[in-house]
Amino acid sequence: MKVLVTVKEVAEVEDDFEIADLDVDPRYLEYDLNEWDEYAVEAAVRLAEASDEDVEVVSATIGPERSEETVRMALAKGVDRAVRIWDDDVEAAEFLDVASKVRLLEAVVAEEDPDIVLTGVQANDTGFGATGVALADAVGFEWGAVVNHLDTEGVLEDGVAHVHRELEGGIDEITEIDLPAVLTIQTGINEPRYASLRGIRQAQSKEIARKTLSDLGLDHSAVAGELFLTDMYEPEAESDATYFDGDAGEQAAQLATALREKGVGAE
Template identity: 60%
Template sequence: MNVLVTVTEGATVDDEFRIDGLAIDDGSLTTDLNEWDEYALETAVRLAEADLVDEVVTVTIGPEDCEGTIRQVLAKGADRAIRVWDDALERSEMLDVGAKTALLAAVVETEEPDLVLTGVQSADEGFMATGVSLAAAVDYGWAAVVNALEVDPDERIARVRRELEGGVEERTEVDLPAVLTIQTGINEPRYASLRGIRMAQRKELAVRSLADLGLEASAVESRLRLRELAEPESESEARVLEGSSEEAAAELATVLREQGVGR
């Protein structure tokens, strides 16, 4: 059995940031392996360690800059990685779910994984949709927002728990091949070991263009267009307690006592 993990280099904005047209100024962004994808990767690596899976392959849509993040993923136990990029993608200001689906579907069709694991969402745009959209495109089964997983390779079934709202979980079984979107907290993602980091340098990182994947530029054109990015108007009506930490704490203590706290 083989697993394909979709891995995104996610970006988070710093406390103070600047918007530059239709993008966040590079200086106020921190990029890293997308938090949800860390859990998806860990899920795949654990399946491999339990001998339920033969190979863990990752796929990332992104420019050369994100190879550092991909090496990190290889260091944590993926066997090989694929990076999809093209000049045609460079020119678009955003890739919508449809465009990402087309790219990933082409990879799934060549790799033919039994299981595709994605994070529930990305930290930046947070569409929460690529996994389920991909499943429909490649005609796989699926389950979204999975926080527990058991794979039965003989019966070719994934038994999952889906985390619903309000502390309720749904138990579901999904036939393989399937796409599962993985929620944070499903496991405890590991740090890369020194040995892992050394080994990662020798692992395969293949780059695929649109032509390699047999896709036309029109197939990955985003139908959603970004019109504007703005800092939301603060709706805060909070009374800000100013001064040194001690002064603010003293003022807060007064407020809390007025509310009957600590008496």
């Protein structure tokens, strides 16, 4: 049996930054595993561990060579092997919209034929939050978005996932989803493990298969999206807050005065 988990390397922006052309100046970007995917990787590995059968966990990444460092972290945490999609056409794509990503991942699903696919709810750079569900519909899988509880026992054997979907306002929806399915995984669903030294060592010898569009039976039209980023800017600060200056002690003293005026701490 097989679990496919999507892994994205995302750019995180430092507190102070500049925008150059249509993106944040790379000098202010740091790359890391997408936070949601960290939980999806953990859920994928746990699904495999919970099964009596032989389960392979495969990760799929759309990303340049740089992202292999991030992929290795997933391999170190228990993913068995990885697929990384990239070539000149993907690199040249102006904006990888949801439909483009789905075309690439759809080809990976066709090749790997997994029983279940886990993705993060969203990526914290572009934040579309849609790839998992769109992928499910494209490959004819069932799905569940924003899963914050997954009973890993028996999912693969029974072909049903018992999940909670995290609705707004502290309400979970309890849902049964027939496999094959795509689940989009919410942060906090589990406690992602740290990679062990042994895991990190083993990860070095695990396979990261690089796939070009033509390897997947696609061409450049697969990444020709209909969405175009035309502007990026810092939102105007709308703050009309009263700021307290000085060193920490002075700031605290001024804030304490303001809080007392509001009746805080008066007993």
